[in-house]
Amino acid sequence: MSKRKISISFRDPAVYEFVMEKANTGISAYVCDLIRRDMNRPKEEDLDKKVEEIVRRLLQNADGITLSPNNQPKKNSLSDEDRELLKSLF
Template identity: 35%
Template sequence: MAKNKISISFSEKHLHIYNYLKTKDNISSYLCTLVEDDINNGQDRLDLDNKIRKIINDVLKDKQIIGSSPSSIDTTNKDSAITDEDIDTILNLF
């Protein structure tokens, strides 16, 4: 038997979750799997955000909208200049 234990309380608002968990054969294993997936998804999300940011920066550099760093935006063509805020907005769409 495991030595590491925690106790979880469920309010009336979450009674449906408590009842659902009671239907599982191994609640500990089920919860560990959910938490592990959550941890991995958080890292996956961060990796995806970084990849998207790099791709956007590469495209902007290729189009000569920004210089070698994202903070050096070319302001000569203000209609097509994309700011860091624009990049963040694009990233938030994913």
Template identity: 35%
Template sequence: MPNARYTISILSKDSDLIQYIENKRKSIGLSAYIRELIRKDMEKQDTSDLEQIYEYVAKRIKEDGYISPELSAQKVNELIDEQDKDIIKDLF
């Protein structure tokens, strides 16, 4: 597969960004830096989205009466173990 090419524009008023990017370009290369940022963002987003889903499922379980209403949200979240999280992840 050929390399994908993208063009980005940085406004002249963003001189601090321009200077930072120039420094990065000299030290590790701009393409490598951008790929690293994208990968970190992808990992962060996946984790963040899944955590929100787990919290929603725990909330619904509690609201539907499957768990005692006296339990705190933290305790409800602790009841969802790794196996449950894998099942939830497969559903979404």
């Protein structure tokens, strides 16, 4: 396997210091290991699909979501702040 070289610049000094602390076996080995782990990580699912799956699981579990009537906003009701804001606008 042939060696290929690249140069990496760190704009953020904190990132550079972090890499220097983590790179016990050498910076090149550390960076290659990070990239290799990223390459081998399974592709992430679409965020919408994940949210849909979580909501579906919660809805199937009767104990998963509990809403008390006191926590639900009342329909067609405005807070005093909202009323004052509307009065000042019109």
